[in-house]
Amino acid sequence: MNKIVAMAAKDIHILFRDKLGFFFTVFFPLMMAIFFGAMFAGLSRGPANIPIALVDQDRTSASERFIERLGQASGLAVEQIPREEALEQVRRGRTAVMVTLTPGFGAALDNPFVTTPEVEMTVDPTQFAVAGMVRGVLLEAAGAELQDLMSDPARLGAANSQNSLFFESLPPSDARDQMLTFLDLSPRVSSLIDEMGLGAATGGNQGFGPPLEIEQTEVQAERPGPTNSYATSFAQAMLWTLIGGSVSFSMSIAIERSRGTLMRLLVAPITARHLLAAKGLACLGATLFTSTALITLGITVFDVRPTSYPLLALALLCGSICFCGIMMALSVIGGTEQAAAGIGWGLSLPLSMLGGGMVPLFLMPEWMQTLGNISPMKWTLMAYEGAIWRGFTLNEMLLPCAVLVAIGVLAFTLGARNLRWDTG
Amino acid sequence: MLVFDHVSKSFGDLRAVDDLSFEVEAGEVFGLLGPNGAGKTTAINMAVGLLEPDEGVVRFADEAFDRDPRDAENRRSLGLAPQSIALYEQIGGADNLRFFGRLHGLRGTDLEERVVACLDFADLTDVGKKVVSKYSGGMKRRLNLAVAIIHDPELVLLDEPTVGVDPQSRNAIFERVEQLRDAGKEVVYTTHYMEEAQRLCDRVAIIDRGRLMALDTVPALIEAHGGPGNLVVRTGDSESRHETTDPLGTLAELQARQAVDHFQYLPPDLETVFLNLTGRALRD
Ligand SMILES: Nc1ncnc2c1ncn2[C@@H]1O[C@H](COP(=O)(O)OP(=O)(O)OP(=O)(O)O)[C@@H](O)[C@H]1O
Ligand SMILES: [Mg+2]
Numbered sequence: 109m110n111k112i113v114a115m116a117a118k119d120i121h122i123l124f125r126d127k128l129g130f131f132f133t134v135f136f137p138l139m140m141a142i143f144f145g146a147m148f149a150g151l152s153r154g155p156a157n158i159p160i161a162l163v164d165q166d167r168t169s170a171s172e173r174f175i176e177r178l179g180q181a182s183g184l185a186v187e188q189i190p191r192e193e194a195l196e197q198v199r200r201g202r203t204a205v206m207v208t209l210t211p212g213f214g215a216a217l218d219n220p221f222v223t224t225p226e227v228e229m230t231v232d233p234t235q236f237a238v239a240g241m242v243r244g245v246l247l248e249a250a251g252a253e254l255q256d257l258m259s260d261p262a263r264l265g266a267a268n269s270q271n272s273l274f275f276e277s278l279p280p281s282d283a284r285d286q287m288l289t290f291l292d293l294s295p296r297v298s299s300l301i302d303e304m305g306l307g308a309a310t311g312g313n314q315g316f317g318p319p320l321e322i323e324q325t326e327v328q329a330e331r332p333g334p335t336n337s338y339a340t341s342f343a344q345a346m347l348w349t350l351i352g353g354s355v356s357f358s359m360s361i362a363i364e365r366s367r368g369t370l371m372r373l374l375v376a377p378i379t380a381r382h383l384l385a386a387k388g389l390a391c392l393g394a395t396l397f398t399s400t401a402l403i404t405l406g407i408t409v410f411d412v413r414p415t416s417y418p419l420l421a422l423a424l425l426c427g428s429i430c431f432c433g434i435m436m437a438l439s440v441i442g443g444t445e446q447a448a449a450g451i452g453w454g455l456s457l458p459l460s461m462l463g464g465g466m467v468p469l470f471l472m473p474e475w476m477q478t479l480g481n482i483s484p485m486k487w488t489l490m491a492y493e494g495a496i497w498r499g500f501t502l503n504e505m506l507l508p509c510a511v512l513v514a515i516g517v518l519a520f521t522l523g524a525r526n527l528r529w530d531t532g
Numbered sequence: 533m534l535v536f537d538h539v540s541k542s543f544g545d546l547r548a549v550d551d552l553s554f555e556v557e558a559g560e561v562f563g564l565l566g567p568n569g570a571g572k573t574t575a576i577n578m579a580v581g582l583l584e585p586d587e588g589v590v591r592f593a594d595e596a597f598d599r600d601p602r603d604a605e606n607r608r609s610l611g612l613a614p615q616s617i618a619l620y621e622q623i624g625g626a627d628n629l630r631f632f633g634r635l636h637g638l639r640g641t642d643l644e645e646r647v648v649a650c651l652d653f654a655d656l657t658d659v660g661k662k663v664v665s666k667y668s669g670g671m672k673r674r675l676n677l678a679v680a681i682i683h684d685p686e687l688v689l690l691d692e693p694t695v696g697v698d699p700q701s702r703n704a705i706f707e708r709v710e711q712l713r714d715a716g717k718e719v720v721y722t723t724h725y726m727e728e729a730q731r732l733c734d735r736v737a738i739i740d741r742g743r744l745m746a747l748d749t750v751p752a753l754i755e756a757h758g759g760p761g762n763l764v765v766r767t768g769d770s771e772s773r774h775e776t777t778d779p780l781g782t783l784a785e786l787q788a789r790q791a792v793d794h795f796q797y798l799p800p801d802l803e804t805v806f807l808n809l810t811g812r813a814l815r816d
Contacts, residue, residue, distance in 0.1 A: 114634035118620065118627075125622040125663075368618030372679070375580045376635040377607045 115386030120394045132352030141345030145338035159185045161194035161206040168214030177249045198327050204235035205242045219267040226321040233326045250320035340468040342406035343492040346399040350431040353395040355452035358438035362445040384524045391432040415499040423491035426512040433516030436523030459483040487511045539588035548574040550742035561713050563733030564722040571742040572722040580612050611685035613677045615692045619664050626660035636683035654678035670701030689720045726803040745809040758800025766794040
């Protein structure tokens with residue numbers, strides 16, 4: 109065991125001394141994590157306007173006027189679509205908020221003295237900040253409507269005569285008479301205000317309750333992606349450190365052969381089993397170390413919050429096991445160091461692309477994600493992301509982990525069996 | 533004791549080692565001398581178990597040498613300095629020694645003592661921490677030798693240990709080899725430099741095309757295969773060369789015929805033996 113550890117330690121020592129190996133196992137993945145994280149962070153802040161889906165079931169000129177006003181409000185991108193479609197968008201997390209103008213909305217807007225206009229707001233509960241902002245914009249628009257109404261004697265008069273008719277139909281009472289007197293006077297309120305020069309000082313909804321009732325319902329959106337873009341980019345970086353490590357170590361056997369040190373190892377009193385175990389252990393140790401270091405950096409500096417630390421540890425271990433097996437298979441396929449590097453990178457790049465190592469999995473179309481199942485990289489990312497932001501349960505984690513360990517053991521066995529032991 | 537007993541090894545049609553037999557004893561430097569491609573490295577590789585003989589047996593300490601390179605036990609008491617330098621260039625000289633020491637089961641203070649001793653042996657104490665890629669050719673050669681003896685083996689096999697080094701390093705290596713012999717080790721030393729073999733080796737096996745041409749001490753080889761020496765005589769500006777086994781008699785004969793201003797006798801040496809045995813045709 110001491111000998112195996114000695115050999116593994118030597119290999120890791122050499123890996124970190126080797127500038128190219130260090131670049132591919134540490135520097136490149138780290139750059140990638142920061143670059144993609146920053147890039148997608150910019151994207152997920154998205155367009156300056158918050159998209160809201162608007163459903164107009166009222167279809168009156170008043171509702172259209174309100175929608176137009178919302179469209180002009182800064183901060184919102186209003187898209188008018190049918191209700192079913194809008195709901196679906198909220199469910200899929202494409203739109204944070206859906207606003208429905210129910211039948212009767214327009215009438216209430218034109219005459220808010222009897223019934224306060226009411227809208228339905230459907231939101232994804234995690235998007236409470238966005239919902240709050242939309243709520244503000246809706247209230248503002250309704251307030252502006254009310255102010256317009258109050259400062260337009262013709263419209264106000266129309267509303268009042270409509271209301272007078274209503275109150276006159278009620279059985280006589282003091283309250284009815286006072287209400288009718290108020291309605292009679294109210295058209296003159298705005299002109300009185302103007303005469304007194306108080307126009308600018310009065311808010312539209314002053315003295316009234318909120319100009320709009322908002323009834324909020326919540327719809328749980330499926331999480332299509334992580335809330336922090338570094339959560340995906342660091343998972344990808346951890347994958348790349350595995351790839352870099354496995355390619356570097358697959359070259360190391362060929363390098364030992366060409367530099368003659370393999371001869372020394374074979375002449376030393378150790379067995380081939382020792383040698384294989386040492387190479388595997390070195391690869392496992394180095395990749396575990398670098399991937400753990402990367403995610404630690406992600407957690408401490410980039411606010412990545414794994415959903416489960418025990419599962420993360422499991423994912424880290426299984427990912428490293430898989431790629432150490434692949435390392436052994438690669439060192440058989442590539443007899444010389446150039447061949448090992450060429451074949452290693454040649455295979456890794458397309459498989460990574462397919463497996464989500466470049467473009468994050470959740471941004472890929474469904475069929476491509478399915479095709480990605482042939483890539484060990486995809487299973488590694490599934491395990492990493494499962495513990496970092498997908499919120500996997502232990503049961504959900506078992507599948508990717510089992511696949512990873514199976515690939516690792518199979519590849520290692522195949523590699524170890526077919527390794528050339530000659531020294532030239 | 534390393535024993536080659538009618539050992540042959542072929543690569544395809546090429547008979548690299550052909551019916552080779554010899555025994556190496558403790559406390560002697562045994563030279564394997566031969567031109568390029570003679571089969572020296574192939575023989576060494578069979579001695580350390582890297583190659584399996586097609587015929588014959590390689591034995592070590594009178595037990596059947598286990599030829600399976602994967603059986604570790606038989607290799608404990610041998611150390612090999614390969615012909616091409618075999619070191620980890622990215623780490624320091626001391627770290628190389630330490631690593632191979634651990635592989636041979638050394639640890640703790642035993643290991644550190646051996647590392648210090650071997651650095652001293654190779655005159656590398658001051659640069660032990662420096663990475664090997666920054667070493668000169670001579671320093672690498674010396675380290676290559678030191679790594680072979682980190683575990684203090686009984687049998688040390690040195691495959692052309694002085695290739696590409698300056699006279700100073702070469703001389704240092706000679707002294708180290710003599711030191712090993714004086715410590716009672718068995719040393720197998722391959723080379724195609726005659727003066728090295730003549731200076732260092734107690735017995736020399738001359739091989740060519742895989743076959744053993746002669747095996748004896750250097751004086752005995754010269755006696756048997758050296759042929760006549762050369763008497764060089766100068767009179768005025770003219771110089772003449774005379775092959776002879778009796779230089780005094782020949783000189784007297786010459787002086788009877790002419791005036792001799794100056795003479796020099798060149799006795800046969802190992803190079804003469806080597807060329808007589810292996811011919812003058814170019815190899816490769
Ligand atoms: N693995 C091999 N496969 C095929 N031929 C080989 C192999 N190893 C050695 N040979 C051939 O066997 C012959 C003996 O080679 P070897 O290396 O033993 O010679 P050597 O005496 O060590 O020569 P040098 O002085 O050049 O080191 C050479 O012709 C060489 O080409
Ligand atoms: Mg050789």
